[in-house]
Amino acid sequence: MTTAPHPLVRRARQLADEVFAPHAERVDQEGVPAGHLDVLKRSGLLGLSAPVEHGGADAPPAVTLEVAEILAGACCSTWFVQTQHHTPVRMLAGSRRPVRDRLLRPLASGELLAGIAFAHVRAFPRVPVRARAERGGWRFDGVVPWYTGWGLNDVMLLAGVTDADEVVFAFTEAREQPGVRASAPMRLAALTAAQTVSLELDGLWLDEEAVVLRTPREEFARTDLPRNTNASPAVLGLTCAALALLEEFPDPEAKETARSLRAAVDEVRRRAYGLAVHPVPHERVEERLFLKTRAYDLMRAATTAAVVAGGGRSLALTSRAQRLAREGMFLLVQGQTAEVRRAHLGTLAAC
CATH class of the missing domain: 1.20.140.10 (Butyryl-CoA Dehydrogenase, subunit A, domain 3)
Structure with a gap:
């Protein structure tokens, strides 16, 4: 843990003690309120690892670990919704594609909240979501088994696997739209409050400019390994x-x-x-x-x-x-x- 608390560590502790922990039992039963996420958006915590020039804090890894520990201990449901946000931010920060200029600052500043729809890529050799090049963009078909923050997030980072075994990551709005249909929120033994659904994709088309990364599936698996161990x-x-x-x-x-x-x-x-x-x-x-x-x-x-x-x-x-x-x-x-x-x-x- 850090010896001299980083300002965002102090902010996380304040929110944990004053906002999240006192209401965690109610949130567990009723759902993560928009107010919790509004507080997070104003706090600067959503830009923890984003570049300073794009409105983030560029905090060292030790700080991001400590903040995650504090938030999860206070209200696990609220932590789980916001933790989805940081992977899209990091992926945008490392990208040179046009979507970086469009989304990185709004996500780093907390103007927008992102979710992720790519855990299914780890199910290989099963391929729950296929991506195919079509009309200058990409068509996505299949089922995203788990998507957290539906109705709470503004955008989502979606991934599909091509016939050439390449993973395509692209951004779209986190709402029902042509080609996207959400299930009812899942009733789970824990974290029902985080608003998890499954998503049926039937011809969702995204422009090439929505793509943030294309990478061989084996390369994704290699870089994903240390995160999950x-x-x-x-x-x-x-x-x-x-x-x-x-x-x-x-x-x-x-x-x-x-x-x-x-x-x-x-x-x-x-x-x-x-x-x-x-x-x-x-x-x-x-x-x-x-x-x-x-x-x-x-x-x-x-x-x-x-x-x-x-x-x-x-x-x-x-x-x-x-x-x-x-x-x-x-x-x-x-x-x-x-x-x-x-x-x-x-x-x-x-x-």
Whole structure:
């Protein structure tokens, strides 16, 4: 963690303490309110990693990790909606295509909020969404199984795979339009509040100028690997929220459990964040996977301890302990790849 807090870390903590955490149980049941996103748009946090010349903060990776941890620990649903935004911003920042000039500043400044519709590319050899060149642009057909922030986001970054095994990433408005039909919002065990739908694409046509990146699928998989083998700051944030709750109980056993687990969390964070900012992202994959699954173990222990300490009260939907436990279940599979699943199941089999 940073020793002298970055201004945006201080801002994230302020919003977490004053806006997000106090209403997290209500948001869990009723949905992420537009007001939460308006506050984020004004805060500068949506431009964390964007270039300064385009209205962003160009914050170092350690700061982005800390901000994510803080927001996820305060309100996981709100964190999950806004975390979709940062990948499109980074992709635009690294692009030289016309769409960069049109969208990077509005996204970096918080004028617009973006979502992502490309996790399905990781399902290869299945290809849920096909992209085909057509009429000076691209036609997209298929089903996006998961799209978060429907009705909350302004634009979405969509990906499809061509017959030549190339991934095409392009921007479009996050609304129903010719070629795009959304399902009803999904009822999930956790994070229903984040407004997740599936999208049916039937001849959605996007101009070539909407494209931000074209890359071989194998290259996408190679660059995607380190992102998904690193321990998630959201997992650590949720774990720390459960430990803070555990420390509020009067039982000395609860406080001792929190103290013991917190020491282990601090060690995982130190090592995991060191790898996350390592200059060679493809090195030490086994160590990254070990720390990722260790973080899962600690999250499971912390949220279970909070439920146990709360007793029967933990079963109420207004209980912070059960909300954290359900959100923890969600984080076990969020962004999951086959490699991560194999590693995690392997550690569970050894229990």
